[in-house]
Amino acid sequence: MKILVINAGSSSLKYQLINMETEEVIAKGGCERIGIDGGKLTHKAHGETFVVEQDLPDHTAAISLVLNELVDKKAGVIQSMDEIDAVGHRVVASGETFTETTLVTDETMKELEPLSELAPLHNPAAILGINACRAIMPNKKMAMVFDTSFHATMPPYAYLYGIDYDDYKKYKVRKYGFHGTSHKYVSQAAAEYLKKDIKDLKIVTCHLGNGSSISAVKGGKCIDTSMGFTPLAGVPMGTRSGDIDVAAVEFLCNKKGMTFAEGMNYLNKKSGMLGVSGVSSDFRDLCAAADGGNERAQLALDMFAYDCKKYVGAYMAALGGLDVIVFTAGVGENTPSVREGVCDGLEAFGVKLDKAKNVYKNDGAIHDLSAADSKVRILVIPTNEELVIARETAALL
Ligand code: ADP
Numbered sequence: 001m002k003i004l005v006i007n008a009g010s011s012s013l014k015y016q017l018i019n020m021e022t023e024e025v026i027a028k029g030g031c032e033r034i035g036i037d038g039g040k041l042t043h044k045a046h047g048e049t050f051v052v053e054q055d056l057p058d059h060t061a062a063i064s065l066v067l068n069e070l071v072d073k074k075a076g077v078i079q080s081m082d083e084i085d086a087v088g089h090r091v092v093a094s095g096e097t098f099t100e101t102t103l104v105t106d107e108t109m110k111e112l113e114p115l116s117e118l119a120p121l122h123n124p125a126a127i128l129g130i131n132a133c134r135a136i137m138p139n140k141k142m143a144m145v146f147d148t149s150f151h152a153t154m155p156p157y158a159y160l161y162g163i164d165y166d167d168y169k170k171y172k173v174r175k176y177g178f179h180g181t182s183h184k185y186v187s188q189a190a191a192e193y194l195k196k197d198i199k200d201l202k203i204v205t206c207h208l209g210n211g212s213s214i215s216a217v218k219g220g221k222c223i224d225t226s227m228g229f230t231p232l233a234g235v236p237m238g239t240r241s242g243d244i245d246v247a248a249v250e251f252l253c254n255k256k257g258m259t260f261a262e263g264m265n266y267l268n269k270k271s272g273m274l275g276v277s278g279v280s281s282d283f284r285d286l287c288a289a290a291d292g293g294n295e296r297a298q299l300a301l302d303m304f305a306y307d308c309k310k311y312v313g314a315y316m317a318a319l320g321g322l323d324v325i326v327f328t329a330g331v332g333e334n335t336p337s338v339r340e341g342v343c344d345g346l347e348a349f350g351v352k353l354d355k356a357k358n359v360y361k362n363d364g365a366i367h368d369l370s371a372a373d374s375k376v377r378i379l380v381i382p383t384n385e386e387l388v389i390a391r392e393t394a395a396l397l
Helices: 061-073 107-116 122-137 149-153 164-170 180-196 248-255 260-269 272-277 285-292 295-319 329-334 336-343 387-397
Strands: 004-008 013-019 022-034 040-046 049-051 087-093 139-146 200-207 212-218 221-225 324-328 375-382
Touching: 004 061, 004 122, 004 387, 013 061, 013 295, 013 387, 022 061, 022 149, 040 061, 040 200, 040 212, 049 061, 061 122, 087 122, 087 295, 087 387, 107 122, 122 139, 149 180, 149 221, 180 200, 180 212, 180 375, 180 387, 200 295, 200 329, 212 295, 221 295, 272 285, 272 295, 285 329, 295 336, 324 329, 324 336, 329 336, 336 375
Parallel strands: 004 087, 087 139, 200 324, 324 375
Antiparallel strands: 004 013, 013 022, 022 040, 040 049, 200 212, 212 221
């Protein structure tokens, strides 16, 4: 079985064709500048990279180009589109409408439409991608796989905010969480790696990238996560503030003469690591600056590790213990100092990092960083969100 995974953004689109028998990526790539001049497709197959430069006026043009490339004599990997058994689409927000991977039909597309207000930057792009695929491949089975659905198992006391319950009911304002496919992938991979039944494990998964979220996974199910109604919540991130006292936002808006919308932009785009360090949102830049003696870059890094550590501690309490900590995503997989900072001081709780094992060059493999006498296993697991989308799509069909 071959599954095509599509991750559509507003002006970009990424894809992977995955052979489900071996779970190998047969081809992958992406389109850039959809709807803008200078469209470009980069396609990787047979160990080669193929580039096609062509204007892509809309998502339908982008998907057409991708499909042409997949069946192309030179760059292609399949004879015809019939070899694609199904398409899995990444969709960010499921609201409370969908709690699991869902077949794309006229009815479910209608139900998806109103959820765009929960993820205005992401869901409309996914809808464009799905509609484009349906237009070109009307008989192909397709699934929507949501970033939020892994978090649908959170109990109400974990996902509710302390606001009027009627407002929660009416407006669905609650914690949804994000990065669900990643948290799901790494928690399952941890159980497999440790040769344990996931039902017996209490895991904290740290997806640390540009956007970061931390989840508590008990018996394979998410019971809490750090992001909230939007991806602004939780630990401070590249440019996002993370959790902040809302009254401080009102105060700042007044002092700086910002409207509420400008205040939100400030919290989303100019805060976090960038705001605190004044250097960059990128952890590679921050580490280099801190190594060169920049105190604010070091402060931002210290703040990030401290906040992540507090979530690990909170989730140990929520889980009633801890067996495994997993680090994943750009920062989690590549930044030893962050991993050390998160684990530092948790020795009394059975978390003991082997500092020598912690420093290695990311080779895409799973690494166990636990000291021999660590009660809690500390793993780095490269994430693979596309594979989860493909697996979910195959399972649905
Ligand atoms: P997102 O998917 O949220 O955009 P990523 O998971 O790609 O983010 O993480 C990006 C972050 O990972 C950046 O801050 C970057 O500095 C950091 N990082 C550190 N080392 C590397 C590396 N070798 N490759 C990629 N990202 C890295």
